[in-house]
Amino acid sequence: MPIIEATNLVKKYPKPDNNSEFFAAVDGISLSIEAGEIFGILGPNGAGKTTTLEMLEGMNDIDEGEAYIDGIDVRKYPHEVKKIIGVQLQANEYFDHLSLIELLDLFGGLYSSRNLDPDALLGLVDLTDKAKAKPANLSGGQRQRFSIACALVHEPKVLFLDEPTTGLDPQAKRNLWDLAKNLNNKGTTIVLTTHNMEEAEALCQRIAILDHGKIVAQGEPQELILRYAKEPPTAPLHGSIEDVFLALTGHGLRD
Amino acid sequence: MTSRAFHLAKVFLRMFLRDRQAMFLSLLFPVIFMSVLVFMNRDGDPIEINVANQSRSEIAAEFVKALDENPLFEVIKGEEEALKKKLTEGDATLVLVIPKQFDDAANATELGVFVDAAEVRLLGLIMPTLEKALLAIERKLRHTEPMFSLRVEDVQSRSQGPLDFLLPGILAFTLMQISIAGSGFNIVEYRRKGILKRLFVTPIKPSEFIAAICMARLVWCLLQLTALLGFAVFLLDVNIRGSFASLYLLIVLGTIIFLCIGFAVGSLAKTQQAVGAIGSLVIFPQVFLAGVFIPIELLPEIIQPVSQLLPLTPVVNSMREITNNGASLVEIMPTLFGVGVWIVISFAVATRLFVWKEVVN
Structure with missing residues (x-):
């Protein structure tokens, strides 16, 4: 039973050079995402990944098509949808003057979630010792993990992550993958966007590749590799340069 | 809510x-x-007036006393030469010289006022008061009463x-x-x-x-x-x-x-x-x-x-x-x-x- 069901989503924006004409940033996208999956939306910049996500989240009007999350019509009840999803945005700035614990408490209050344990949540994302810190004093990776903690205050059924590892160093990136897998093992469905192919392969059970607002391929990473990467490369004798980097600098987090 | x-x-x-x-x-x-x-509206510091009194008459003493009692002024007494020197050095604004013949004789007397003309604003404040003080003394000498007076009253009677x-x-x-x-x-x-x-x-x-x-x-x-x-x-x-x-x-x-x-x-x-x-x-x-x-x-x-x-x-x-x-x-x-x-x-x-x-x- 799919938890997210989207059919022929279309989003049109005025053309930047000519406001009277429109172009489709998202052009007829259909997605069916199973409960318990980690689903990756891949594509180059401007392919329509974030817009697709925003339409599913009820943050952006759906011009055409329909979307259901856990059986709730996103167009009719965006407010209800927001109660069962957690969202991590690309921008992760927060109010000044509030500590991590206070911010978690703030977001918990917005969901009226009663059994919120901010300390446990900070422990989950490895930020226990930063409870009293301000977000401005966190490193990039810490901020990303805190962002995810904020999205988890109400134990959402679906977690949306918009380019969660962009700008992170390899240690922080791998740490975030572990966090995502960990959450997924506990039953959270995760939908993420990325333009990192390795991330898609390492993390996602299924992926959809977007280009110019359309899905050009969809399926399990191995299946897509067999279908589209026709000449399988010979197995490399050695690892990648990232393996070199990690071997020399260690897997420990640097923030 | x-x-x-x-x-x-x-x-x-x-x-x-x-x-x-x-x-x-x-x-x-x-x-x-x-x-x-x-700060701007509080009563300012009294203005220094330097008086060289050369008259020994009672009337002259009374005049100086009248000036001294005016809260606007602070009277400093001294010799004419010393005070004028103070004036030229910029340490005084005004020197008033009361001549010897300042007494109750009914003849007109000229008082010497030496000023630093650069202090126009201050002089504008001092001169009318000086003249008023002289007028009061003149009235007293001639035994006349003022004809007019202004009574200022706030209709809402409040400050x-x-x-x-x-x-x-x-x-x-x-x-x-x-x-x-x-x-x-x-x-x-x-x-x-x-x-x-x-x-x-x-x-x-x-x-x-x-x-x-x-x-x-x-x-x-x-x-x-x-x-x-x-x-x-x-x-x-x-x-x-x-x-x-x-x-x-x-x-x-x-x-x-x-x-x-x-x-x-x-x-x-x-x-x-x-x-x-x-x-x-x-x-x-x-x-x-x-x-x-x-x-x-x-x-x-x-x-x-x-x-x-x-x-x-x-x-x-x-x-x-x-x-x-x-x-x-x-x-x-x-x-x-x-x-x-x-x-x-x-x-x-x-x-x-x-x-x-x-x-x-």
Whole structure:
């Protein structure tokens, strides 16, 4: 039973050079995402990944098509949808003057979630010792993990992550993958966007590749590799340069 | 009102109160302004008058005594030559020389007044008083009574200094400024940082967000204006004749108007700089035209109707009626009605301009 069901989503924006004409940033996208999956939306910049996500989240009007999350019509009840999803945005700035614990408490209050344990949540994302810190004093990776903690205050059924590892160093990136897998093992469905192919392969059970607002391929990473990467490369004798980097600098987090 | 709005309002208030710098800075101007006013209007130091009395007559002594008793003057006695030297060296403003023949003989006597002409303003103050003192002595010598006198009476029989007039203006001006900045700057900052978007991926509704920020800013403004009012009443001795309850009601209503206007400004502006510019466009004309510092009656007649159309005008007028004349709410119904009209207008404009999808995205 799919938890997210989207059919022929279309989003049109005025053309930047000519406001009277429109172009489709998202052009007829259909997605069916199973409960318990980690689903990756891949594509180059401007392919329509974030817009697709925003339409599913009820943050952006759906011009055409329909979307259901856990059986709730996103167009009719965006407010209800927001109660069962957690969202991590690309921008992760927060109010000044509030500590991590206070911010978690703030977001918990917005969901009226009663059994919120901010300390446990900070422990989950490895930020226990930063409870009293301000977000401005966190490193990039810490901020990303805190962002995810904020999205988890109400134990959402679906977690949306918009380019969660962009700008992170390899240690922080791998740490975030572990966090995502960990959450997924506990039953959270995760939908993420990325333009990192390795991330898609390492993390996602299924992926959809977007280009110019359309899905050009969809399926399990191995299946897509067999279908589209026709000449399988010979197995490399050695690892990648990232393996070199990690071997020399260690897997420990640097923030 | 939902628990979500109250929850968010509490968080906002905690944030606003932690921003000590903003609280301090927004009160700095009105406090300095009021203090300067008080300083300028207090009785100045007595002006030094150097007197070389060469006469031994009783009348001359009485004249010097009369000058000495005038609170405006401080009389310093000395020899003519020494005092003139002091004058040329710039250490004295005026030297008065009373000649030997200054006595009750009925002939005209010339007193020598030596001045530093550069001190024009000071001389303008001294000369009439000197002449008045001489006239009094002349009358005494000739045994005549003054024919005319002026009796100045305040029909409201109260003492009102310039600060008593200005306090409601300063209060209203401060509440306008901190309210517009309070809501306007927040909106633009939160939108620019993506915080608005982050908030609206949660189930909070726009109306709850507006209510929360207004409640928090209202409490914040009340605290600031209370500090200002306390400063004026306890340290500067300003009179509040009406009830504090009425005054606070006006403060609350005025704050709501300008928070809404701030929301409108924040919705229009794309950047912090733009908020500042649009905010100034709203604030500055009102400083001059709404009767804040200059009574509307003193403005050119063509402009006066414009003044009546500004949102700050009914707020200032109501507050001034309360603080200066002790008016009750019933007595200020007309201006209170104006305040009510502006609450409706500003709320409508704010919600119109706060187009949600555009503000968030």
